[in-house]
Amino acid sequence: MLNSTGNAIKLFITNPILLACLSSWICAQFIKTVVSVLTGKIHSFVDLIENLFWKTGGLPSSHSALVTCLCTSIGFRNGGGSDIFILAFCFLLVTVRDAMGVRLASGLQSKKINELGKDLEEKGLINYKPLKEIDGHTPLQVTLACLLGFFIAIAFAFL
Numbered sequence: 659m660l661n662s663t664g665n666a667i668k669l670f671i672t673n674p675i676l677l678a679c680l681s682s683w684i685c686a687q688f689i690k691t692v693v694s695v696l697t698g699k700i701h702s703f704v705d706l707i708e709n710l711f712w713k714t715g716g717l718p719s720s721h722s723a724l725v726t727c728l729c730t731s732i733g734f735r736n737g738g739g740s741d742i743f744i745l746a747f748c749f750l751l752v753t754v755r756d757a758m759g760v761r762l763a764s765g766l767q768s769k770k771i772n773e774l775g776k777d778l779e780e781k782g783l784i785n786y787k788p789l790k791e792i793d794g795h796t797p798l799q800v801t802l803a804c805l806l807g808f809f810i811a812i813a814f815a816f817l
Contacts, residue, residue, distance in 0.1 A: 675731040678814035682727035682807045686720035689806070693717050715765070715793020718803035722795070725753045726807030734815040754800055762794025 670676065691709040694700050694716060700709060714721075729746040736742050768789040775786035795803075 674814050675728065675735065678731045678811050679724050679727050681814070682723040682810040683720050685810065686718045686723040686803055686806060687711065687713075689718055690716045690720065714761075715795060717799045718806055719757050719795040719800050720803070721753055722757055722800045722803035723807035723810075725750045726804040727811045730808050730811035731814060734811065754804070757795040758797055758800050760794070761792055762796070765792045765794045768792065
């Protein structure tokens with residue numbers, strides 16, 4: 659029993675699709691951090707670490723890179739007509755739509771609400787607690803992320 663569990667864990671952590679997806683996510687977060695450093699958005703070591711591992715929004719979208727890599731890898735391994743590829747493709751569409759639509763819109767709305775709340779608080783009309791501003795992605799950020807995920811999947815498929 660222990661041997662089969664060990665083999666299952668080994669197969670999981672050495673799965674080329676998992677490795678490709680993790681690589682695409684890590685590459686996207688690294689690129690996002692470099693872009694943030696170059697544009698002056700990193701102000702401390704804590705910001706740097708947060709950006710490397712957790713920050714959402716920015717160029718490129720790590721979510722979009724990961725799901726594109728997943729979809730492409732499954733397509734290479736199981737074929738474009740397989741049920742699992744169709745599932746991955748639908749997951750890709752939902753994720754990309756969310757990144758560019760829902761999250762971007764809610765982030766823009768929360769920024770405007772925070773501006774209004776701050777103005778009203780400065781005028782002494784209300785006490786305002788700011789909303790969390792969620793960063794979504796522009797179409798360019800998602801497109802570049804999808805290209806990144808696609809090419810990483812191709813690299814893993816042929817290496």
